[in-house]
Amino acid sequence: MTAGGRGSEVYFGVCGCRSRSSGRELPELWSFLEPSSIKYSSLLPQCRKMADTESCPLYYPALEEIAGVLERGLKKNYAEVHVEVVDCPDLTQYPFGFPVKGLCGKTRIADVGGVPYLVPIAHPDKVYNINTVAKKIELPGAYMLGAGASSYKCVGMNAEMIFSIKAESPTSPAVNGNYLASINPADNSCLLEKYREKYSDHDFGLLSNLYASEGNPGKVIEVKVKRRTSNDNFVSCMRKSLKEHYGDKSVGMGGSFIIQEGRAKLHIMPREYSACSLNTDEDVDSWLHYYDMKAPLICQSVFVSHDPGFDLRVEHTHCFSHHGEGGHYHNDTTPDSVEYLGYFHPAEHLYRIDRPAVTHMVGRD
Numbered sequence: 001m002t003a004g005g006r007g008s009e010v011y012f013g014v015c016g017c018r019s020r021s022s023g024r025e026l027p028e029l030w031s032f033l034e035p036s037s038i039k040y041s042s043l044l045p046q047c048r049k050m051a052d053t054e055s056c057p058l059y060y061p062a063l064e065e066i067a068g069v070l071e072r073g074l075k076k077n078y079a080e081v082h083v084e085v086v087d088c089p090d091l092t093q094y095p096f097g098f099p100v101k102g103l104c105g106k107t108r109i110a111d112v113g114g115v116p117y118l119v120p121i122a123h124p125d126k127v128y129n130i131n132t133v134a135k136k137i138e139l140p141g142a143y144m145l146g147a148g149a150s151s152y153k154c155v156g157m158n159a160e161m162i163f164s165i166k167a168e169s170p171t172s173p174a175v176n177g178n179y180l181a182s183i184n185p186a187d188n189s190c191l192l193e194k195y196r197e198k199y200s201d202h203d204f205g206l207l208s209n210l211y212a213s214e215g216n217p218g219k220v221i222e223v224k225v226k227r228r229t230s231n232d233n234f235v236s237c238m239r240k241s242l243k244e245h246y247g248d249k250s251v252g253m254g255g256s257f258i259i260q261e262g263r264a265k266l267h268i269m270p271r272e273y274s275a276c277s278l279n280t281d282e283d284v285d286s287w288l289h290y291y292d293m294k295a296p297l298i299c300q301s302v303f304v305s306h307d308p309g310f311d312l313r314v315e316h317t318h319c320f321s322h323h324g325e326g327g328h329y330h331n332d333t334t335p336d337s338v339e340y341l342g343y344f345h346p347a348e349h350l351y352r353i354d355r356p357a358v359t360h361m362v363g364r365d
Ligand SMILES: [Zn+2]
Pocket: 147, 148, 160, 316, 317, 318, 328, 329
């Protein structure tokens, strides 16, 4: 089913799998349509909008094809590169400790809120709930990993959220494996905490970039690289490799990688939002606290090769560890000795939730 709105600018298309699998849930969600503010003319006709949620299919090549594209691209950036399609390791095991075994089944990327809700001035009223997000992406019970911010209302401070959470389903409660990285007020060091040990909600604030799936075992793309030879970080190298090969076909991926050897530059946002407005990248840079953290770091990553017009953050990675360090990943600081091992899967659909009406490109690094 495809219905045009406002001439040919807005479409509410439904792909076959969606209308069959979740059609019963759709009518109530489709009741609030706001086509006037959005121009969809550059998007695929399957794109649609329901209440505050826009969605679009992503280009979805075979895993073997993506593995080949990544291997060729990464060889320009690392001295040793090995990419292949493998069975996903059991992610409930160390060092991952996720609430699900794999990254497969009904894969989606969700970009929620955005940097414009943090800078120039924070919007602490922007609070989201992971169970609500799961429903908006039409996957109750989804496992989600990725990067975002805490809800100030829930935890009483601003902090980095490292997502690894299974939303509630009709038959099971949510399992919150998220981590929270904040600046320790005692000495400005990193304070990494398991979210569920202090808080019972499943909320977050301002923004997040999430990869969602049923969390099933299955085939994934294993990426091993050693010794960085270019300036880009590991995720940028993969994203740009996809962009170079697929052009304006948007390929979205998510997964988890381990910085096995070396050190990395990460930031943590201050506990208090900036009192003065942060108008430039330099303003944001001087507000953030930067750290040089040591391996092993387990990194939850989401990236999209090409923004099809949703004002996406095209890559976002947050890391946790078992030695008390974590935060927002920028790059390793030890190119000659760094080693990465990651497991990734492409997403079939993109969802854009509560896209800011006023946007800018400050603070997206
Ligand atoms: Zn971040």
